[in-house]
Amino acid sequence: MFHKIFNCVGKATVARMFCLGTKNQRSNKSTTTSKNKNNNKNKNKNRKEKVKKKKKVEKIRKISLKMTTYDMVFVNSSNKILEDSRQLEKLKKSFFVYSSKRYHYNQLISKCCFNKYSLTKGAQKIRDSENAGGTSIISEAMSFEVLKKMINAKLLSTETEIVYCPEGKITDYAILVSNCENTVTLGVSVTRAMKYRGIFQKEDAIRLLEKKLFGVICSSENSSYPKFAKQILHIWSTDERTSRILNNVYHNYISNEYKHNTIVIVSTAINSDWIFWEKMAGNEL
Numbered sequence: 001m002f003h004k005i006f007n008c009v010g011k012a013t014v015a016r017m018f019c020l021g022t023k024n025q026r027s028n029k030s031t032t033t034s035k036n037k038n039n040n041k042n043k044n045k046n047r048k049e050k051v052k053k054k055k056k057v058e059k060i061r062k063i064s065l066k067m068t069t070y071d072m073v074f075v076n077s078s079n080k081i082l083e084d085s086r087q088l089e090k091l092k093k094s095f096f097v098y099s100s101k102r103y104h105y106n107q108l109i110s111k112c113c114f115n116k117y118s119l120t121k122g123a124q125k126i127r128d129s130e131n132a133g134g135t136s137i138i139s140e141a142m143s144f145e146v147l148k149k150m151i152n153a154k155l156l157s158t159e160t161e162i163v164y165c166p167e168g169k170i171t172d173y174a175i176l177v178s179n180c181e182n183t184v185t186l187g188v189s190v191t192r193a194m195k196y197r198g199i200f201q202k203e204d205a206i207r208l209l210e211k212k213l214f215g216v217i218c219s220s221e222n223s224s225y226p227k228f229a230k231q232i233l234h235i236w237s238t239d240e241r242t243s244r245i246l247n248n249v250y251h252n253y254i255s256n257e258y259k260h261n262t263i264v265i266v267s268t269a270i271n272s273d274w275i276f277w278e279k280m281a282g283n284e285l
Helices: 002-067 085-093 120-126 137-152 201-221 238-254
Strands: 071-077 102-112 154-157 172-177 185-191 224-225 230-237 261-270
Touching: 102 137, 102 238, 120 137, 120 154, 137 172, 137 185, 137 230, 137 261, 185 201, 185 238, 201 224, 201 230, 201 238, 230 238, 238 261
Parallel strands: 102 261, 185 230, 230 261
Antiparallel strands: 071 102, 154 172, 172 185
8 A cells, every 4th residue: 555655656756847847848948049039139239230330431431532522521311422413303302392391401521621612603702792790601601502512502692682672681692493394592591500608408499490480481571682482591500419409399399380481401510610610710620
């Protein structure tokens, strides 16, 4: 009787031990599979990071190659150097009256200081013309350089050549933009997103955009020659952080009454402090 009980108990313990062994094997298998999955994920991440790094290196290499021949490199929001004619034609279309795209972002990477630039005729005229006041000659001249490269803009009128009736808010210059179908006249107002003492914040962006967009609407209504199909508000930004704040504020805090049909271009000026501090124009680089 004792032997039978012992045998039963022994069998039960053996069976229990076997079950525990299989469970342990399963858990070991699951842990190994999860480890393998994690390893695969990490490998994929590393691969993606390597690809990203390669792309960045290639982009920097392209930019450095371009900078050996040009004073500035113009890079669009998708980090592409604008040189393809089809790319430029697409961009140009967005500036016409029938377009719904009203916000653009780009970067200006400078090779030299302003005094060493080989400016286009339009930019030279803006630089040498009388200004209605303020210290914004360089930012306006460089604004035209960017628009010339972006959309092949032609200068129509400088700040003092635009006629208003009645007088009030004014536009910095007027341009002509053409494509295969037609030509439009656009006004351009230039401003700089910066803070003299302190860090540029969301409140500063709201104040700047509302003030400048309202001024654009007023000057469009008052201009008698030339008449603008629409206007461009060109904002120079000191860095990427400021550009991100402007982007966020424009899309989330500015009402459509202010936006109207104005095109907003935000240009991050890299290696170009002289756009914001004009006394540095001949001293950098």
